[in-house]
Amino acid sequence: MAPDDHQMDLFNSAAVTQPSEPVEPELIPTSARVPVPPGTYASMEKMSEHCNRCHRCGLGATRIKAVVGRGNPQAKILIVGEGPGQNEDETGLPFVGKAGQLLDKILESVGLSDADVFIGNIVKCRPPDNRTPTQEEMDACRPYLLEQIRMVDPGIILLTGASAVKGLVGDKRGITKIRGEWIEWEGRLCMPVFHPAYLLRNQSRDKGSPKWLMWQDMKSVRAKLDELRAESESAPQKI
Numbered sequence: 001m002a003p004d005d006h007q008m009d010l011f012n013s014a015a016v017t018q019p020s021e022p023v024e025p026e027l028i029p030t031s032a033r034v035p036v037p038p039g040t041y042a043s044m045e046k047m048s049e050h051c052n053r054c055h056r057c058g059l060g061a062t063r064i065k066a067v068v069g070r071g072n073p074q075a076k077i078l079i080v081g082e083g084p085g086q087n088e089d090e091t092g093l094p095f096v097g098k099a100g101q102l103l104d105k106i107l108e109s110v111g112l113s114d115a116d117v118f119i120g121n122i123v124k125c126r127p128p129d130n131r132t133p134t135q136e137e138m139d140a141c142r143p144y145l146l147e148q149i150r151m152v153d154p155g156i157i158l159l160t161g162a163s164a165v166k167g168l169v170g171d172k173r174g175i176t177k178i179r180g181e182w183i184e185w186e187g188r189l190c191m192p193v194f195h196p197a198y199l200l201r202n203q204s205r206d207k208g209s210p211k212w213l214m215w216q217d218m219k220s221v222r223a224k225l226d227e228l229r230a231e232s233e234s235a236p237q238k239i
């Protein structure tokens, strides 16, 4: 075939709708000992296919759907939760239950929407009975989160709850000790905050209450985002 014909074939609808190359199951690391090198995934969708076949830890045996993320994959803020619950396991989307509804309200309260954030979790599969993920499970799933951070390239990472802090930056202190203080990690700014599920159990809005503290932390995240945006607008444009 002449090179031009081959080129024109790419415009042919049959060629465009051909299924992509199937992922070879034997190439998928099913053991947590096999590394997932940075740059393995070209897109969140490719990673999601892989996560839905993953057995790097025991959680793969009981999941309905792996929960990879939602929101804007080019967002400046990446939000990291602990792990999917029942609603998330069923839908394949993070933070869609009661805690998720509260998270959306919290974001809205500082003028943020889905367009400003990408939301994911430390572990992509639901721990049975919504228990806390183990260190082993978090370690097995970590390469996926690192790939998400590489793809989204956020300036700010919001770590909701102690598991998110422990799983990403390795700090094992309780969330009440570390919330509200910026942590620099791999050239990015991480803000540990309370998990929305904790706020559901602590409804007071009094000064010093968990909800009030969350509000202070979110104002600080909003201010940092505005600062980063102003910096990138004033930076000389690369031609």
Ligand code: URA
Pocket: 067, 081, 082, 083, 084, 085, 088, 093, 094, 095, 096, 097, 099, 100, 121
């Ligand atoms: N809690 C989390 O940490 N993540 C979810 O996706 C839902 C609830």
